[in-house]
Amino acid sequence: xxxxxxxxxxxxxxxxxxxxxxxxxxxxxxxxxxxxxxxxxxxxxxxxxxxxxxxxxxxxxxxxxxxxxxxxxxxxxxxxxxxxxxxxxxxxxxxxxxxxxxxxxxxxxxxxxxxxxxxxxxxxxxxxxxxxxxxxxxxxxxxxxxxxxxxxxxxxxxxxxxxxxxxxxxxxxxxxxxxxxxxxxxxxxxxxxxxxxxxxxxxxxxxxxxxxxxxxxxxxxxxxxxxxxxxxxxxxxxxxxxxxxxxxxxxxxxxxxxxxxxxxxxxxxxxxxxxxxxxxxxxxxxxxxxxxxxxxxxxxxxxxxxxxxxxxxxxxxxxxxxxxxxxxxxxxx
Amino acid sequence: xxxxxxxxxxxxxxxxxxxxxxxxxxxxxxxxxxxxxxxxxxxxxxxxxxxxxxxxxxxxxxxxxxxxxxxxxxxxxxxxxxxxxxxxxxxxxxxxxxxxxxxxxxxxxxxxxxxxxxxxxxxxxxxxxxxxxxxxxxxxxxxxxxxxxxxxxxxxxxxxxxxxxxxxxxxxxxxxxxxxxxxxxxxxxxxxxxxxxxxxxxxxxxxxxxxxxxxxxxxxxxxxxxxxxxxxxxxxxxxxxxxxxxxxxxxxxxxxxxxxxxxxxxxxxxxxxxxxxxxxxxxxxxxxxxxxxxxxxxxxxxxxxxxxxxxxxxxxxxxxxxxxxxxxxxxxxxxxxxxxxxxxxxxxxxxxxxxxxxxxxxxxxxxxxxxxxxxxxxxxxxxxxxxxxxxxxxxxxxxxxxxxxxxxxxxxxxxxxxxxxxxxxxxxxxxxxxxxxxxxxxxxxxxxxxxxxxxxxxxxxxxxxxxxx
Numbered sequence: 001x002x003x004x005x006x007x008x009x010x011x012x013x014x015x016x017x018x019x020x021x022x023x024x025x026x027x028x029x030x031x032x033x034x035x036x037x038x039x040x041x042x043x044x045x046x047x048x049x050x051x052x053x054x055x056x057x058x059x060x061x062x063x064x065x066x067x068x069x070x071x072x073x074x075x076x077x078x079x080x081x082x083x084x085x086x087x088x089x090x091x092x093x094x095x096x097x098x099x100x101x102x103x104x105x106x107x108x109x110x111x112x113x114x115x116x117x118x119x120x121x122x123x124x125x126x127x128x129x130x131x132x133x134x135x136x137x138x139x140x141x142x143x144x145x146x147x148x149x150x151x152x153x154x155x156x157x158x159x160x161x162x163x164x165x166x167x168x169x170x171x172x173x174x175x176x177x178x179x180x181x182x183x184x185x186x187x188x189x190x191x192x193x194x195x196x197x198x199x200x201x202x203x204x205x206x207x208x209x210x211x212x213x214x215x216x217x218x219x220x221x222x223x224x225x226x227x228x229x230x231x232x233x234x235x236x237x238x239x240x241x242x243x244x245x246x247x248x249x250x251x252x253x254x255x256x257x258x259x260x261x262x263x264x265x266x267x268x269x270x271x272x273x274x275x276x277x278x279x280x281x282x283x284x285x286x287x288x289x290x291x292x293x294x295x296x297x298x299x300x301x302x303x304x305x306x307x308x309x310x311x312x313x314x315x316x317x318x319x320x321x322x323x324x325x326x327x328x329x330x331x332x333x
Numbered sequence: 334x335x336x337x338x339x340x341x342x343x344x345x346x347x348x349x350x351x352x353x354x355x356x357x358x359x360x361x362x363x364x365x366x367x368x369x370x371x372x373x374x375x376x377x378x379x380x381x382x383x384x385x386x387x388x389x390x391x392x393x394x395x396x397x398x399x400x401x402x403x404x405x406x407x408x409x410x411x412x413x414x415x416x417x418x419x420x421x422x423x424x425x426x427x428x429x430x431x432x433x434x435x436x437x438x439x440x441x442x443x444x445x446x447x448x449x450x451x452x453x454x455x456x457x458x459x460x461x462x463x464x465x466x467x468x469x470x471x472x473x474x475x476x477x478x479x480x481x482x483x484x485x486x487x488x489x490x491x492x493x494x495x496x497x498x499x500x501x502x503x504x505x506x507x508x509x510x511x512x513x514x515x516x517x518x519x520x521x522x523x524x525x526x527x528x529x530x531x532x533x534x535x536x537x538x539x540x541x542x543x544x545x546x547x548x549x550x551x552x553x554x555x556x557x558x559x560x561x562x563x564x565x566x567x568x569x570x571x572x573x574x575x576x577x578x579x580x581x582x583x584x585x586x587x588x589x590x591x592x593x594x595x596x597x598x599x600x601x602x603x604x605x606x607x608x609x610x611x612x613x614x615x616x617x618x619x620x621x622x623x624x625x626x627x628x629x630x631x632x633x634x635x636x637x638x639x640x641x642x643x644x645x646x647x648x649x650x651x652x653x654x655x656x657x658x659x660x661x662x663x664x665x666x667x668x669x670x671x672x673x674x675x676x677x678x679x680x681x682x683x684x685x686x687x688x689x690x691x692x693x694x695x696x697x698x699x700x701x702x703x704x705x706x707x708x709x710x711x712x713x714x715x716x717x718x719x720x721x722x723x724x725x726x727x728x729x730x731x732x733x734x735x736x737x738x739x740x741x742x743x744x745x746x747x748x749x750x751x752x753x754x755x756x757x758x759x760x761x762x763x764x765x766x767x768x769x770x771x772x773x774x775x776x777x778x779x780x781x782x783x784x785x786x787x788x789x790x791x792x793x794x795x796x797x798x799x800x801x802x
Contacts, residue, residue, distance in 0.1 A: 075378045077557035080369055140580060141443025141553065170608070172447075172486070173479035180474035194482075225583040228608075258443060262375030262557025267584055285442070287526075294557060 051109060055102040061094045069109075076293030079263050082300040086112055110327055117299040118323040124151075124252065124280065124307040126160060131209045131217045133242060133249035137235060137276065138256035139268055140223030143284040143310065145174065147256050148218045149181035150318040151308075156185055160215040165205040166191040167198040167238060168222035178220050188214065198222065198234065199241035206245040219250065226271035239276050252279045254307065257298065259286045265294045269302055280307035283321075287311045299323075357393060363407050364389050376588030377561040380418070380595040388414045412622050418591050419618035424575070424600035426615075428462065428546065433510050434517040435543045439536055439571060440551035441563055442524030445579035447476060449551050449605055450521040451483030452613040453577075457517050458489055465515035467506040468493035469539065470523040480521050487610050490515070499523075499539055520545070527566035536571045548573045549602075552593055554581045560589040561596045568597045578616065579605040659752050661716035665708045668701065703736060707744055710734040719745060 050072050058065045066087050073083040089112045090105075099105055126132045134151070136144045145168070152162045164182050166189070168174035175191050182189035190205035202219060209217045221238060224231035242249050255278050257265050272278055281302075283295055286309050299306065306321040364385050371381045392410045428434045436453065438446045447470065454464040466484045468491060470476035477493050484491035490513065492506045503520060510518050520543065525532040540548055550564060550573040567573055576597070578590055581604045594601055601616040708716065710733035715722055722730075722745060731738045 071378060074372055075558050077375070077559070080373050139555070139583065141445060143443060171479070172451075172482035173475040176478045177473070177475035225580060227582065227584045258553075258555075260441065260557060260559055260563075261553075261555045262560075262588065263373055264375070264555040264583065 052102075052106055055105050055109075058102075061100055061105055066091055073293065077262050077297070078293035079266070079297040082116070082297045085300065086116070089115075113296065114323060114327045117296055117326065119299070119305075120303060121305050121321065121323055122307070123320055124254075126155065126158075126216055127251055129246075129248060129251055131163070131206070131214045131246070131249075132251050133206065133217045133219065133246060134252040134254060135219040135221060135239070135242065135250040135276075136254050136256060136282075137221050137272060137278075138223060139225050139258075140171075142223065142256045142258040142261075144168075144223060144256045145177050145181065145220055147254075147282050147284060147308070147310070147318065148178065148220050149185060150310075150315050152181065152185045152187040152216075152218055153315050154318070155216045156187060161188070161213070162216045162218065163188040163190055163205065163209050163212075163214045165202060165217060165219045167201045167205075168220050169194055169196045169198055169201060170222040174220070174222065187218075188212070199238045202238055203241050203245060206242060206249070210245070226268050226275075232271070232275045236275055252307075253277055254280050254282050255304075256282045256284055257294070259283050259294060259310075261294060263294070263297070265298060266301060269298060269304070273302070273304065278304055280305055282306075282308040282310070282318075284310035287317070360389055360392050360407065367411060371588060371591070374588040375555075375557045375560070375592075377558055377592035377596070380561070380592045383595070384414060384418060384591070387417075415591070415622035416618045419594050419616075419622065420600050421618060423615050423617045423619075424602050426456075426547075426575075426602050428457075428517060430516075433507065433515065434462075434547075435520065435545035436517065436547045436549060437520045437522065437540060437543055437545040438549045438551050438577075439522050439567060439573070440524060441526060441553070442473075444524065444551045444553045445605060446470075446524060446551045447479050447483060447521050449549075449577050449579060449603075449613075450480060450519050451487050451489075451610050452605060453603070454484065454489040454519055455487040455610045456613050457519075458487065462517050463513075463515045464489050464517045464519055465506065465510045465513065466491040467502065467518055467520040469499040469502050469520050471496040471499060471502075472523040476521075476523065483610070499535060500542055503539060503543055518543075527563045527570070533570050540571055545574075547575055550576045550593070550597075550599070552576055552578055552589060554578045554587045554589055554604075555583060556589040558592075561592045564593040565596050568599065573597065573599050575600055575602040577601070577603040577605060582606045582612070661708050661711060661719060661748065662713070664748065665705065665716070668705060703734070703740070704744060706734040707731075707736050707741055719748065 051069055054065060054068045054072070058068075069090070070083055070087050073086060074080065078086070090108060093099075093108055093112070094105065097104070097108070099108060136148055138144050148164060152164060155162050162185070164178055164187050166175040166178045168178070169192065172194075175194060179189055179191065181187075190201070190208060192201045192204070198221065205219075206217065219238075219242075221235060222231075224235065226232065239250065239253070253276055255269065255272050257268065261268070269278075269281070281298060281304055283298075283306060286295070295306065295309075308318050309321050309326075311317050311319060367388070368381055368385050371384065372378065376384070388407075388410050391414065392407055438450055438453075440446055450466055454466050457464040466480055466487075466489055468477040468480045470480070477495070481491045481493065492502070492509050494502045494505060499522065506518060506520070509515075520539075522536060522539065523532070525536070527533065548571065550567050552560060552564060556563075564573075564576070576593055576599055578587070578593075578601055581587065590601060593599075601618075604614050604616045606612045606614055707730060710730045711722075715726060715730075727741050727745070728738060730736075731741045734741075
């Protein structure tokens with residue numbers, strides 16, 4: 001949905017000039033809401049705009065209207081189940097309240113959406129434990145390493161000491177990629193050779209972090225398809241070994257989901273959280289083309305809160321997720 | 334791969350199983366299910382609509398085959414249409430002998446371009462070409478390093494110039510390729526969103542300069558509804574010649590495959606199916622469609638059935654089942670027909686749903702022969718009227734067929750059970766499995782029976798002895 005038309009965010013630092021900028025280009029920081037709105041206003045294609053159009057065009061609540069809304073939601077990757085849930089809810093409520101006009105209908109739609117995505121939200125904050133360990137997991141190519149780079153910058157700005165751990169010893173040059181991020185942000189960096197056992201990388205890094213009194217440890221794991229049983233077992237081992245050094249770690253286990261992913265995100269979410277205790281979701285690539293309806297489905301089907309959303313390639317574009325602002329931004333004119 | 338979509342089709346298949354003819358009604362129901370299944374598989378909404386229309390048109394008014402159920406027939410239509418949408422025949426990756434072939438990779442971030450570059454290089458190397466990898470992703474941190482590592486693993490040279498303009502890199506790369514005698518250049522570019530005009534312009538410029546034989550769109554098989562938008566944007570702005578679908582080793586339902594092909598009309602040439610450099614396959618639309626249909630190859634099953642089953646005979650069989658007069662003789666005939674189709678395990682694995690359950694079950698063809706022997710040892714009257722099978726008759730049959738009494742008993746019991754069940758479902762599926770008394774489980778049951786009988790005999794003997802005393 002929400003075609004925030006903007007430059008790419010993940011992986012690339014896609015300025016046309018090869019000099020890769022770390023600092024955001026926009027000196028004046030806009031509020032979250034205005035930035036979201038900004039992006040939305042650039043598009044005529046967001047689901048909400050289209051739903052609104054349809055509602056205004058039809059003027060009256062009817063089955064055809066609901067069918068059209070259904071189509072729009074499905075085309076935004078909301079998924080059949082969640083779409084049906086939304087439609088049923090709108091049908092029931094609009095009858096119960098005797099809604100016939102477009103304006104109250106839009107309000108109802110907003111309300112129903114909010115109802116689904118608003119639950120147990122919280123912010124990603126560094127707790128009392130030291131070091132505070134955050135492990136980042138997900139399938140290949142969702143933007144784990146980039147997310148870690150951005151998180152590191154964020155925590156460093158809070159005057160916390162940060163260590164990045166390169167536990168992706170599998171993908172070619174993944175360690176290098178993270179190292180570049182550590183150089184840019186000034187975070188400490190722990191690595192071993194490519195192909196090293198990721199669990200042992202974590203073991204050593206956490207011991208070193210303990211002795212150096214590091215505040216935050218960010219662990220970058222290799223992207224793995226959730227269907228690979230052995231790779232998921234490897235991930236479980238990493239988590240077990242982390243606990244050997246710090247029994248209550250990792251304090252956060254974040255799964256990074258790509259908003260352009262379709263219904264498979266549900267499967268990723270399910271299988272990853274069965275393997276390791278996932279505490280939060282980071283949804284990347286919500287800008288640009290992504291319809292991101294999958295965010296609504298993920299909120300509907302899982303209790304794990306969405307902690308960050310990526311809406312652009314700038315460091316500040318990794319934002320806290322706020323359901324009501326989110327829905328408001330969707331409906332903003 | 335595509336597991337989930339397969340399961341969906343299985344459910345549809347089950348719903349249709351009870352129907353005897355294709356009607357407008359059951360087609361519509363089935364198509365609704367197909368539609369939902371495809372939508373959940375992330376096939377683009379519009380593509381789904383077209384697809385459904387096509388299949389429905391094709392299915393309605395078709396002659397009903399007697400040898401297979403309407404459900405299977407509809408599945409066949411769905412399959413054909415799926416193959417069609419995905420391009421029909423596999424498309425070869427063709428290179429020219431007498432010049433430097435240029436292959437350019439483009440796509441969204443994280444779709445797997447660099448990994449595919451390595452795989453393609455390895456693939457070409459194996460085919461006797463001399464590939465050169467060219468690092469034009471100058472934006473993502475360590476992307477060049479990644480390509481260098483991948484190139485080293487593949488045993489292919491990598492041309493890089495650090496973070497300068499991609500166009501300049503490409504220009505120098507051509508000279509390098511000429512000098513080194515490379516005959517295929519694989520150019521890795523940075524991932525980008527199709528709405529980023531600056532980066533898209535860069536790509537257009539690069540393509541205009543390279544004039545590649547292949548501009549490959551590298552697309553993630555897990556992509557949702559938006560696959561259509563980005564694919565058609567890349568196609569209309571830059572122009573693509575072929576598609577590589579990546580991460581197909583996951584459980585993504587892979588609707589993107591259908592969508593991209595349907596919208597761009599460009600062939601999917603490769604599927605990338607694993608972490609290793611050798612995990613690259615040609616894309617076979619027909620195989621993909623079979624997989625979509627439930628991991629089982631119903632189509633081959635249907636075709637085999639059409640070949641071997643005498644349509645009239647099958648009709649006869651169906652009538653008998655309806656009248657509840659299915660006999661051992663019929664069973665024997667059916668078994669012979671099934672045998673003609675090939676090894677039992679192969680046939681069973683073609684039936685959706687059975688395939689996966691059968692993974693670790695051993696099928697002993699000889700045991701089917703023993704079932705046959707038991708039935709052949711019955712008199713024609715016994716075969717027609719199993720109810721007259723008394724204890725002494727059963728003993729005779731056991732002796733005659735070389736089976737044990739337990740085997741005979743089990744077969745008769747299961748035959749009756751299966752008959753009841755078949756009347757309920759009336760499909761070919763599951764028939765053989767249920768009727769085979771020699772499967773491992775049945776054997777164990779029989780063993781238990783046997784033990785029980787022995788114990789009883791012992792106890793009786795003891796009692797007799799006691800009485801004598």
